[in-house]
Amino acid sequence: MRKNYYIFNPDTRTYERVYPNLAQRFLTALRRALLFIIFGAGSFLVFHIFVDKPSVEQLENENSQILAQYEILSKRLDNAMLVLQDIQQRDDNLYRVMLDAEPISADVRNAGYGGTNRYDELLKMDNSELLVETTQKIDLLEKQLYMQIKSFDEIVALDKDSKTRLRHTPAIQPIANRDLKRTASGYGYRIDPVYNVRTFHKGMDFSCDKKTPIYATADGVVESAKWMSGYGYTVIIDHGYGYKTLYAHLLDKKFLVKKGQKVVRGEQIALSGNSGKSTGPHLHYEVIVKGNHVNPINYYFMDLDADGYDQMLQMAENHGKIYD
Numbered sequence: 001m002r003k004n005y006y007i008f009n010p011d012t013r014t015y016e017r018v019y020p021n022l023a024q025r026f027l028t029a030l031r032r033a034l035l036f037i038i039f040g041a042g043s044f045l046v047f048h049i050f051v052d053k054p055s056v057e058q059l060e061n062e063n064s065q066i067l068a069q070y071e072i073l074s075k076r077l078d079n080a081m082l083v084l085q086d087i088q089q090r091d092d093n094l095y096r097v098m099l100d101a102e103p104i105s106a107d108v109r110n111a112g113y114g115g116t117n118r119y120d121e122l123l124k125m126d127n128s129e130l131l132v133e134t135t136q137k138i139d140l141l142e143k144q145l146y147m148q149i150k151s152f153d154e155i156v157a158l159d160k161d162s163k164t165r166l167r168h169t170p171a172i173q174p175i176a177n178r179d180l181k182r183t184a185s186g187y188g189y190r191i192d193p194v195y196n197v198r199t200f201h202k203g204m205d206f207s208c209d210k211k212t213p214i215y216a217t218a219d220g221v222v223e224s225a226k227w228m229s230g231y232g233y234t235v236i237i238d239h240g241y242g243y244k245t246l247y248a249h250l251l252d253k254k255f256l257v258k259k260g261q262k263v264v265r266g267e268q269i270a271l272s273g274n275s276g277k278s279t280g281p282h283l284h285y286e287v288i289v290k291g292n293h294v295n296p297i298n299y300y301f302m303d304l305d306a307d308g309y310d311q312m313l314q315m316a317e318n319h320g321k322i323y324d
């Protein structure tokens with residue numbers, strides 16, 4: 001507000017208003033302008049030095065850069081997820097199949113975190129969609145990686161177990177190839193050589209000389225080594241994992257093992273003979289899985305290649321001489 005100036009006039013004894021001249025007015029205005037400029041500059045300096053706030057433009061720039069980085073991270077997460085999916089598929093379709101293990105169900109692999117308020121904090125922010133999406137991807141990746149590590153732990157354990165299991169699975173012929181004679185009779189229905197009726201032959205006959213070494217076909221424990229009706233002198237080995245093998249018509253009382261003895265694959269257990277219901281020297285060999293007789297032809301995989309297998313199949317067809 002403009003000030004008014006008065007001066008006392010002793011002649012009239014009154015106060016008379018004084019009007020400033022142009023120069024005085026100019027000086028006043030100048031003074032005010034200077035004060036204003038100094039104050040303004042000072043405030044600006046104080047702000048600039050002590051507060052130093054970035055401009056809106058700067059912030060917008062940074063924001064868009066951060067967003068761009070987020071987009072890139074999000075895409076990289078997608079790629080990481082693809083790599084993980086590839087590993088998961090190998091896990092289910094290769095490792096687990098090889099080790100005879102169930103694949104991990106999609107439910108377990110993709111199980112969510114549950115609860116809908118997990119991302120509430122993020123939803124309050126600008127660009128919340130991108131933030132939530134990226135965070136969800138990281139969460140999912142973390143969870144699935146954890147599941148994958150657990151799966152591999154399990155596979156390592158299974159693999160160790162499968163090596164033991166393999167040692168206890170019948171996998172070779174009970175007679176060396178060089179000792180095999182021309183014929184062997186296979187598993188299945190055939191005419192009984194003694195009673196001349198169609199019966200089921202539960203094992204495989206290996207034609208060989210008397211006193212041919214007979215070998216355990218897998219690691220195990222001798223369940224029995226004794227005379228058995230029809231089978232003659234017979235060794236039964238329990239291999240565990242549900243497997244048993246039986247070796248019959250052995251040489252009279254010439255067992256090389258006794259009940260309860262541990263044996264390993266390839267260890268000699270007896271000599272071939274002609275004891276029991278038999279029409280000539282041979283070994284009758286059975287493979288029993290969980291109480292059921294199976295075709296021994298499927299259990300020579302460690303010493304037969306494809307050709308040997310074909311040969312063995314031909315020999316084991318019903319054409320071969322049957323000894324029972």
Ligand SMILES: [Zn+2]
Nearest residue numbers: 204205284324
């Ligand atoms: Zn037989």
